[in-house]
Amino acid sequence: MTDVLSQGEIDALLSALSTGEMDAEELKKEEKENKVKTYDFKRALRFSKDQIRSLTRIHENFARLLTTQLSAQLRTFAQVSVASVDQLSYEEFIRSVPKMTILNVFKPEPLEGRFVMEVNPNIAFAMLDRMLGGRGEAFSKAENLTEIETRILTQLFQRTLETFREAWDSVKEFEPFMDDLEINPQFLQLVSPNETVVVISFSTAIGEASGMINLCLPHVVIEDILPKLSAHLWMQQKKKEREPGELNSLQNSVKQAPLEVVAELGKSEITIEEFLQLAVDDVIELNQPIGDPLKVSVGSLAKFYAQPGKQRGNVAVQVTEVIGEEGD
Known part of the structure; x- marks a missing residue:
């Protein structure tokens, strides 16, 4: 980057040239000599x-x-x-x-x-x-x-x-x-x-x-x-994007990740004393009306509504509605 002279330095330079303290020809000669640089090939x-x-x-x-x-x-x-x-x-x-x-x-x-x-x-x-x-x-x-x-x-x-x-x-x-x-x-x-x-x-x-x-x-x-x-x-x-084969492999790995699915029949609150007195054949009343759909959670998020039933002798639920998220 070229050095910028202040106004005082410019005035001092012009004054030196006018009084003969500095020779313009010598300055040009010095400038030419400075352009030559030594180079060590070793x-x-x-x-x-x-x-x-x-x-x-x-x-x-x-x-x-x-x-x-x-x-x-x-x-x-x-x-x-x-x-x-x-x-x-x-x-x-x-x-x-x-x-x-x-x-x-x-x-x-x-x-x-x-x-x-x-x-x-x-x-x-x-x-x-x-x-x-x-x-x-x-x-x-x-x-x-x-x-x-x-x-x-x-x-x-x-x-x-x-x-x-x-x-x-x-x-x-x-x-x-x-x-x-x-x-x-x-x-x-x-x-x-x-x-x-x-x-x-x-x-x-x-x-x-x-x-x-x-x-x-x-x-x-x-x-x-x-x-x-x-x-x-x-x-x-x-910036190179993933190769198609690498992306497919990643998607397949994600698809095989296990997820916990929970169908919630309802909730109930009892006291510690009632809990300690629970015995076989006791009935706990839930807050879920029998005609309302069950809420199905995937991981910790509620994702579906479903109705209870049986499938091949096993207890099951049938998805009836997808729970929408904000922005969907």
Whole structure:
């Protein structure tokens, strides 16, 4: 977007040109030079703006689902939101994370390759403290994790992958599972250093602790599903109507659902004392005249009027009228 100059800035610029402090020719030359931009072919932008927008929408949904899941699981305040979505080289991503952090490496079956979710130690250990019955205080001991703590964190992050799968369901069905939990990024080599990755950064708060969660998705792993991230294709899939066979199957399933049908002979009110004194052959008088039609209910709704009778020796009712609803 072009910057708009205020009237004061315009006056100052004209004054500088008239006094000779600025040269119009130099300004034109500078403008031409600014049009030339350097381009690093080693760092090609392999994700289109359309695909970045789609990834942002998917992970905004993931952030909402993760907020709900962590709040319920940890029983404390949790807030997760997308802070940024960037594409950079894998080497730049590794250099950007702390030397000691929590790296959750997982496989998104059936895709070939691995993703990594880097969780700031403040957030990871606040989660661990809550899981162990604490108040959710942040502490740093990434280099001294015990086997029990590693196991608890692994199970915790496996549940977050179920939320990740749910967020991606509209685009691709994943079955993600934890592959490894690392603390030193220098030991983690998912792809070649120059490979392009997209990094989704989440601003996260757990109780009073706050930090970042970074999700790294290598281009080479999700390359086959990138065409599905087109906004046009995505909207078409959402608007796609059900296939006739699927609709018929759904209708048949609904038709086979059992319903309770009740024919009401009448009602009566008695006292507790009368109820306690009831015996065999006692008669209870109903409020329904014998000549009036019976009311037939389906579920909890009155749907028909009927008359009593017998059918092949069984007690039965014959529908005589359909009870209309408001608006019918």
